[in-house]
Amino acid sequence: MAQSLQLFTSSTTRSPPISLSKHSLSKPPSSSTATFRLPVSFNQFSIRASSSPDLNPLSSASTSQVLVSENGSSSGGGFVSTSATTREFVPAVSDGSSIDVDTVTEAELKENGFRSTRRTKLVCTIGPVTCGFEQLEALAVGGMNVARINMCHGTREWHRMVIERVRRLNEEKGYAVAIMMDTEGSEIHMGDLGGASSAKAEDGEIWTFSVRAFDSTLPERTINVNYEGFAEDVRVGDDLLVDGGMVRFEVIEKIGPDVKCLCTDPGLLLPRANLTFWRDGHLVRERNAMLPTISSKDWLDIDFGISEGVDFLAISFVKSAEVIKHLKSYIAARSRGSDISIIAKIESLDSLKNLEEIIVASDGAMVARGDLGAQIPLEQVPSVQQKVVQLCRRLNKPVIVASQLLESMIEYPTPTRAEVADVSEAVRQRADALMLSGESAMGQFPEKALTVLRSVSLRIEKWWRDEKRHEAMELPEVGSSYSDSILEEICNSTAKMANNLEVDAIFVYTKTGHMASLLSRCRPDCPIFAFTSTTSVRRRLNLQWGLIPFRLSFSDDMENNLNKTFMLLKARNLIKSGDLVLAVSDMLQSIQVMNVP
Numbered sequence: 319m320a321q322s323l324q325l326f327t328s329s330t331t332r333s334p335p336i337s338l339s340k341h342s343l344s345k346p347p348s349s350s351t352a353t354f355r356l357p358v359s360f361n362q363f364s365i366r367a368s369s370s371p372d373l374n375p376l377s378s379a380s381t382s383q384v385l386v387s388e389n390g391s392s393s394g395g396g397f398v399s400t401s402a403t404t405r406e407f408v409p410a411v412s413d414g415s416s417i418d419v420d421t422v423t424e425a426e427l428k429e430n431g432f433r434s435t436r437r438t439k440l441v442c443t444i445g446p447v448t449c450g451f452e453q454l455e456a457l458a459v460g461g462m463n464v465a466r467i468n469m470c471h472g473t474r475e476w477h478r479m480v481i482e483r484v485r486r487l488n489e490e491k492g493y494a495v496a497i498m499m500d501t502e503g504s505e506i507h508m509g510d511l512g513g514a515s516s517a518k519a520e521d522g523e524i525w526t527f528s529v530r531a532f533d534s535t536l537p538e539r540t541i542n543v544n545y546e547g548f549a550e551d552v553r554v555g556d557d558l559l560v561d562g563g564m565v566r567f568e569v570i571e572k573i574g575p576d577v578k579c580l581c582t583d584p585g586l587l588l589p590r591a592n593l594t595f596w597r598d599g600h601l602v603r604e605r606n607a608m609l610p611t612i613s614s615k616d617w618l619d620i621d622f623g624i625s626e627g628v629d630f631l632a633i634s635f636v637k638s639a640e641v642i643k644h645l646k647s648y649i650a651a652r653s654r655g656s657d658i659s660i661i662a663k664i665e666s667l668d669s670l671k672n673l674e675e676i677i678v679a680s681d682g683a684m685v686a687r688g689d690l691g692a693q694i695p696l697e698q699v700p701s702v703q704q705k706v707v708q709l710c711r712r713l714n715k716p717v718i719v720a721s722q723l724l725e726s727m728i729e730y731p732t733p734t735r736a737e738v739a740d741v742s743e744a745v746r747q748r749a750d751a752l753m754l755s756g757e758s759a760m761g762q763f764p765e766k767a768l769t770v771l772r773s774v775s776l777r778i779e780k781w782w783r784d785e786k787r788h789e790a791m792e793l794p795e796v797g798s799s800y801s802d803s804i805l806e807e808i809c810n811s812t813a814k815m816a817n818n819l820e821v822d823a824i825f826v827y828t829k830t831g832h833m834a835s836l837l838s839r840c841r842p843d844c845p846i847f848a849f850t851s852t853t854s855v856r857r858r859l860n861l862q863w864g865l866i867p868f869r870l871s872f873s874d875d876m877e878n879n880l881n882k883t884f885m886l887l888k889a890r891n892l893i894k895s896g897d898l899v900l901a902v903s904d905m906l907q908s909i910q911v912m913n914v915p
């Protein structure tokens with residue numbers, strides 16, 4: 319078997335950890351799968367070491383084995399479930415070692431075992447109904463991995479307050495919720511509805527779209543538009559689409575700065591919704607083409623995001639790879655050593671034209687179906703979604719499927735069957751993450767909507783595993799160097815081994831998170847425990863499929879790391895003796911197969 323897996327016991331391999339060699343490589347009897355043993359006497363193998371000096375496992379000298387808690391205090395704390403929705407922080411007896419894990423994941427691991435942890439990650443847009451500390455905590459308990467703030471709405475002070483609360487939640491309660499800041503972009507949009515949270519446009523009503531500045535209250539059925547040239551640019555007969563067609567108007571008359579429009583498709587108008595206009599079946603986009611992807615306001619917001627240390631910047635209406643490259647160099651110059659990930663929002667015709675190069679230049683992508691559906695015919699949105707999801711996986715970039723997943727839940731406590739089917743499809747496509755927009759920002763049932771995403775994800779993922787649906791996706795090399803190739807081969811082989819051997823988990827020790835993302839890309843059947851030494855990497859890994867990110871100080875000595883990890887996880891009942899684990903690290907070119915002692 320060792321040979322068929324192209325594995326060799328290597329002369330450079332360290333001797334098997336004594337404490338582990340006593341244990342057979344068998345599945346625990348409690349496992350539902352057949353028990354089997356590997357016909358070998360070693361429980362550690364090594365892929366043949368490369369001659370490259372920086373790849374020689376022996377060249378990596380062992381460093382300190384002391385594991386230090388990040389905040390230096392209350393290290394090794396644990397969380398106990400006190401009820402379905404609240405968890406209490408329980409400081410553990412500190413021995414200078416600690417491991418940080420998301421409390422919700424911890425509860426999931428304890429209650430349902432490794433195999434049933436959720437693989438699909440969840441992003442929640444934070445708005446007026448979810449910006450309170452308790453509401454944010456409820457979302458974290460409900461499985462929110464990333465909190466998104468949309469710079470289209472709210473003041474900078476408001477956003478700062480939300481960021482501060484999410485931070486506090488992470489620090490005080492042990493979560494690793496990442497923060498994603500979404501830029502406004504310079505597309506045409508409506509004003510803020512004079513303070514109302516929404517307005518209903520009914521069939522046959524006449525509404526006025528105007529660039530005029532109104533003093534305090536907006537006249538009835540009047541909408542502000544954010545760009546001066548609006549009245550000149552539209553023509554009588556044009557179709558005006560709000561939020562990608564959520565509401566549709568026909569332009570019937572122009573009176574100076576006012577444009578009178580007849581509602582032809584009724585619906586809910588939301589503050590600052592995007593506007594597009596169509597003429598003879600085509601999107602009128604000359605104006606948009608001239609607008610910069612990143613406006614001067616966006617640059618100020620980006621500066622704000624950098625100084626607040628957000629984890630992700632989602633860039634609206636990306637047109638080309640150049641804008642992403644430019645932004646990356648800007649961020650690199652502004653914030654030395656900072657590692658903000660750039661997510662390209664795929665929501666315009668231009669982004670589809672330059673799709674691959676945009677994704678290559680970015681750290682991830684979002685299928686922003688709201689605006690996308692305003693720029694391409696709606697029936698094309700599903701195939702574009704699938705294309706972007708697959709391309710991202712090939713290129714090893716996390717991908718988020720966003721907008722209208724559970725739109726009806728803005729108003730109603732249960733989703734439609736069609737919405738559940740849509741969520742299922744995104745999970746089945748194995749997108750890294752699903753996103754709530756209005757449902758969590760201003761809807762009546764934000765926590766219920768999150769619960770629906772969570773339960774549908776779990777159900778579809780389980781169905782997929784039960785049916786043993788391993789889709790064969792070509793995963794081309796993404797790196798350029800020989801050492802990149804080795805890393806990728808190790809990850810691909812590890813994922814394959816994990817499926818074939820039906821192991822309980824993959825452990826990956828990774829400094830930058832890169833190796834964890836390569837494993838995530840393979841979408842293995844078992845969860846991937848990603849150990850990383852910085853909280854920022856841990857938060858960013860929270861966006862990626864199947865990763866359970868832990869913060870742990872580790873050394874170059876894998877034997878020591880594993881023993882420490884087993885000890886710490888066992889102390890918290892997160893793993894048990896006999897669990898079968900594959901372990902890899904970006905410091906040592908080996909795949910280790912072992913039972914938890």
Ligand SMILES: Nc1ncnc2c1ncn2[C@@H]1O[C@H](COP(=O)(O)OP(=O)(O)OP(=O)(O)O)[C@@H](O)[C@H]1O
Binds near residue numbers: 590592760
């Ligand atoms: N910070 C906020 N303050 C007030 N309302 C908000 C806020 N964030 C979101 N909303 C409300 O939630 C709705 C949906 O929010 P969201 O930001 O997800 O819109 P979107 O269409 O997905 O994003 P984008 O504007 O990037 O296309 C908004 O139309 C707005 O009514």
Ligand SMILES: CC(=O)C(=O)O
Binds near residue numbers: 634686689
């Ligand atoms: C999320 C977003 O920006 C959109 O769907 O348009």
Ligand SMILES: [K+]
Binds near residue numbers: 469
């Ligand atoms: K936005």
Ligand SMILES: [Mg+2]
Binds near residue numbers: 686
């Ligand atoms: Mg958008």
